[in-house]
Amino acid sequence: MATIGIPGLILILIIALVIFGPKKLPEIGKAAGQTLREFKKSTKDLTEDVTDEINDAKNIVKGQENK
Template identity: 85%
Template sequence: MFQNIGFPGLILILIIALVIFGPKKLPEIGKAAGQTLREFKKSTRDLTSDVTDELDEAKEIIKENK
């Protein structure tokens, strides 16, 4: 989705955000976005490890039953 946004596009988005939210509110919004992204990545990692653990357990059960 964001593969085609280059440096000029990012500058334009930053300018629009600066006009809409103002310079005082922008750092707070950036911090909140960073925390949300960090939490999303952590949840994704946890979910992936849960699925991997389940697959490993299933492989062990299959090996035991052979």
């Protein structure tokens, strides 16, 4: 997948500015930031849950091996 680069980002910003207008653009940016933040938080929570389950399973197996 190719990278966008600075000229591509400028073009996207100009197109977004034309489509949404200068008043809506900050609101859209804020909503996108909140969505990304929530996605990252959910991903982190899910990863921690899976890691905890794996560690619990390892501890159970170690406990059975020591008997």
